[in-house]
Amino acid sequence: DIVVTQSPDSLAVSLGERATITCKSNETLLYSSNNKNFLGWYQHRAGLPPKLLFYWASTRESGVPDRFSASGSGTEFSLTIASVQAEDVAIYYCQQYYSVPYTFGQGTKVEI
Amino acid sequence: QVHLQQGGAQLLKPSKTLSLTCGVSGGPLTGYHWSWVRQPPGRGLEWIGEINHSGSTNYHPSLKSRVRISLDTSKNEFSLRLTSVTAADTAVYYCARGLRYADYSSPTGVYYYYFYGLDVWGQGSTVTVSS
Numbered sequence: 001d002i003v004v005t006q007s008p009d010s011l012a013v014s015l016g017e018r019a020t021i022t023c024k025s026n027e028t029l030l031y032s033s034n035n036k037n038f039l040g041w042y043q044h045r046a047g048l049p050p051k052l053l054f055y056w057a058s059t060r061e062s063g064v065p066d067r068f069s070a071s072g073s074g075t076e077f078s079l080t081i082a083s084v085q086a087e088d089v090a091i092y093y094c095q096q097y098y099s100v101p102y103t104f105g106q107g108t109k110v111e112i
Numbered sequence: 113q114v115h116l117q118q119g120g121a122q123l124l125k126p127s128k129t130l131s132l133t134c135g136v137s138g139g140p141l142t143g144y145h146w147s148w149v150r151q152p153p154g155r156g157l158e159w160i161g162e163i164n165h166s167g168s169t170n171y172h173p174s175l176k177s178r179v180r181i182s183l184d185t186s187k188n189e190f191s192l193r194l195t196s197v198t199a200a201d202t203a204v205y206y207c208a209r210g211l212r213y214a215d216y217s218s219p220t221g222v223y224y225y226y227f228y229g230l231d232v233w234g235q236g237s238t239v240t241v242s243s
Contacts, residue, residue, distance in 0.1 A: 050206070
């Protein structure tokens with residue numbers, strides 16, 4: 001199985017501050033035949049189902065605020081919240097879908 | 113607007129079989145990967161498996177001997193069956209729609225299909241395994 005490891009495990013920021021989460025894979029997630037990185041990011045707020053934020057490592061899902069951005073390639077990826085808002089309190093997960101099983105990172109808890 | 117509807121909470125005894133169904137409304141079954149993900153208490157998300165509209169499945173290796181995902185196109189729903197449950201199977205179980213990307217290969221004339229994210233989720237079903 002591909003292992004994806006997120007850091008940090010938790011992150012406390014003030015409102016309006018920048019938050020960055022890193023996701024590292026033990027194998028490349030860049031598929032050479034189509035030059036796409038097989039990684040996505042999810043936001044999981046308490047009491048709600050997870051929400052897809054980004055796919056192909058950096059393509060924003062429709063409706064996701066532009067204060068969220070994602071980047072990276074190969075084995076290192078990041079998710080950034082440019083100016084954290086109260087509604088961004090959640091656990092954030094990366095997920096690789098390069099190969100089955102489609103594994104999730106352990107999650108990063110973002111708190112205010 | 114696609115909506116996934118799951119059943120309510122379940123309490124199961126060890127060694128029994130877990131059965132969950134996810135109803136799909138507002139959109140087609142074709143062209144997507146229909147998936148199950150679970151979250152044990154205090155832990156992260158775990159991908160269980162998926163089925164596409166033609167019935168092809170992929171499962172997590174750790175569950176492969178006990179899990180089956182099926183699709184009922186006449187009822188517009190898909191289901192999860194997990195046998196011989198233990199306390200370790202206690203979790204919130206989510207159904208979700210998986211996006212599928214089609215990549216055409218000119219040299220071979222074949223389409224290759226790739227999963228690329230779970231964009232619509234059910235509300236989750238709490239399953240507790242306890243004697």
